Amino acid sequence: MISSWEQSSSKADKSDTKSRLAETYREAALSVTITTLTDVLAFFIGTWTSFPSVRSFCLYTGTAFVFCYVYVITFFGAVIALNHKRVKGNQHWLTCVQVKVGKKSCLYNACCLGSCSSEPPEPETGETESEHPMSIFFKKYYGPFLTGKWIKLLVVLLYGAYLGGSIYGCTQVKEGIDLRNLASDDSYVIAYYDDDDKYFSDYGPRVMVVVTDSVNYWDESVRNDIEACVQDLENINYVDRNLSLSWLRVYTEIAGSGLININSKDLFINNLPVLFQYFPSFEWDINKTAEGIAASRFFIQTVNVTSAVDEKNLLNQLRDRAKQCVVPLMVYHPAFIYYDQYLVIVQNTIQNVVIAAGAMLVVSLVLIPSPLCCLWVTFAIASVIVGVAGFMTFWDISLDSISMINLVICIGFSVDFSAHISYAFVTSGESSANEKAVGALHQLGYPVLQGAVSTVLGVVVLAAAKTYIFRTFFKIMFLVILFGALHGLVFIPVFLTFFGYLGKSLPITGTKTPDLKFFSKSRIQYVRFRSNKDCP
Known part of the structure; x- marks a missing residue:
């Protein structure tokens, strides 16, 4: 918006606030609308995930984008118009008191008016003195340099290296979250898990097997069914059957020795104190009511669970065996809430990325007057996502619910850079593809660069955070902005000169x-x- 306002002075009556603001909205409003729609769609599509935390984040952020858009197209435009009237009246930027400008120095004018000069554009160049030096740099130096024949070839080779490294990184990405990462770096939890890995890494979680319904434990056939189910769970490769703990198994052995009789309901219930006398801890494993035993539990010890793949396989096998049991069973451990991520994280991530990329394509096709450029915008989104996912591996970031949130952000932010540049390219009135690319970089190169740098500066403080979640947010946001700006300022302008000019007469x-x-x-x-x- 600000860049379009600065450039509107050469296209409209510089003193007419209304015509300049109309020119500003003509240049910027559709581009802002495209990126807002795609951002909002990306985040609202993210609410389809099965992770409640991701749903909440995406709903909040998508709604925030809507309010930001309303603010930009209404209040922000009004502020620009009022500021222009202030500048025309030579009023101070803070106190609004009229000041003398004349032939004062640039520093004086900047301190008083907020800009070096408000002189009319130069007749020969059509450039305003207030045009930012970076915009002139993109027009006179960077644009012509980037559109050189050999530089284009170098850019293509650079993109090939980027894509190859990204694809390799995607094949090496790790799934799952280390429980250490949920605590602060100085928390005692870190030391606990370090010692646990050092001394007890051979042992996995001690899983609870719960009989969830009231069954007739005094019936021998029911006891045999329960024992068969427990043994079936113990036959899993990740379970050490010698470390299992079953109150019913011990109770049956005591009854088998002739000390007690458990073949009727009254005898089974009344003789439980004998079991508790020898094994007091078993009392915590039985939920006894006036009607009988409402529920009970056993424990099995898992071993050699050393990776996210092992945890995913363990969870699948335990639940499959429990589902096949004729007695209603449930297997549970507090860590299963994290293991559950591994079962759906890849599927959910791919689903959200594909659907969001498709939505980006539809929005681009509707609002950008060039189907081929819409494809390039979608290509840029996919390329940035692949790059971020691939380089996550090189920066020691695993695929979990935390990084999944950031990948959804990636979809929304990556479209901004390429959509702006592509739209400026296809709406340019220049006669050649190279001139169109230079014009697009002149118009939007500096705003894109400024947006990228300001966003990185906004999150760079998180790099020193003592919490994994914040550091991960910074890392992925940095990759998103870096690769998004790289596509918007380097790859897309070059590719558009090859393919984006086709289809016109x-x-x-x-x-x-x-x-x-x-x-x-x-x-x-x-x-x-x-x-x-x-x-x-």
């Missing part, structure tokens, strides 16, 4: 538009001959 021939700078002299003569006119 030459004014003289009705054929698809080439960039005549890449044609040989004989081909230009051929075009002139076929058109029967002078080639412009």
Whole structure:
């Protein structure tokens, strides 16, 4: 918005606030609308995930984007208009008291008016003195440099290296969250898990097996069914059957020795104190009521659970065996809430990314007047996502619910850079693809760069945080902004000069538009001959 306002002075009456603001909205409003729609869609699609924390985050952030959009197209425009009236009246930027400007120095004018000069544009160049030096840099130096033939080749090779490294990183990505990462770096929990790994890494979680319904434990056939189910669970490779603990198994052995009789309901219930006399801890494993035993539990000890893959396999096998049991069983351990992530994290992530990328394509097709450029916007989104997911591996970030939230952010933020540049390219009135790319960089190169740098500066404080969650947010946000800006300022402008200019007609021939700078002299003569006119 600010960049479009600064450039509107060369396209509209500089003193007419209304015409300049109209020109500003003509240049910026649709681009802002495109990126807002895609951001909001990306986050609202993220609410379809099965993780409540991700749903809450995406709902909150998507709604925040809606309010930001309303603010930008209403209040912010009004502020720009009022500020322009203040500048025309030579009023101080803070006190609004009228000041003398004249031929004062740039520093004086900046301190008083908020800008170096408000002089009219130069007649020869059409540039305003207030135009930012970075915009001039993108127009005169960076744009022509990037559109050079050999530089384009170098950019293509650079992108090939980027894509190859990203794809390799995606194949090496790790799933799951280390429970240490849920605590602060100086928490005693870190030391606990370190010692646990050092001394007890051979042992996994001690899993609770719960009989969830009231069953007739005094019935021998029911006891045999329960024992068969427990043994079936013990036959899993991750379970050491010698470390299992079953009150019913011990109670049956005591009854088998002839000390007690448990073959009727009254005898079974009344003789339980004998079991508790020898094994007091078993009293905590039985929920006894007036009607009988409402529920009970046993324990099995898991071993050799050393990775997220082992945890996922353990959880699947335990639940499958419990589901096959004729007695209603449930297996549980507090750590299962984290293991559950591994079962759906990849599926949910891919689902959200694919659906969001499809939504981005639809929005781009509706609002950007070039189907091919819409495909390039979607390509940029996919490319940035692949890059972030791949380089997560190199920065020691696992795929979990925390990084999944940031990947949803990635979808929303990555579209901003490429959509702005692509829209400026296709709406440019220049005659060649290279000139269109230079014009797009001149118009939006500095705002894109400024947005990227300001966002990184806003989150860089999180790099020193003592919590894994905040550090992960910074790392992924940094990758998103870095790769998004790289696509918007380097890759997409170059690729658009190759493919983004196709599909439009030459004014003289009705054929698809080439960039005549890449044609040989004989081909230009051929075009002139076929058109029967002078080639412009």
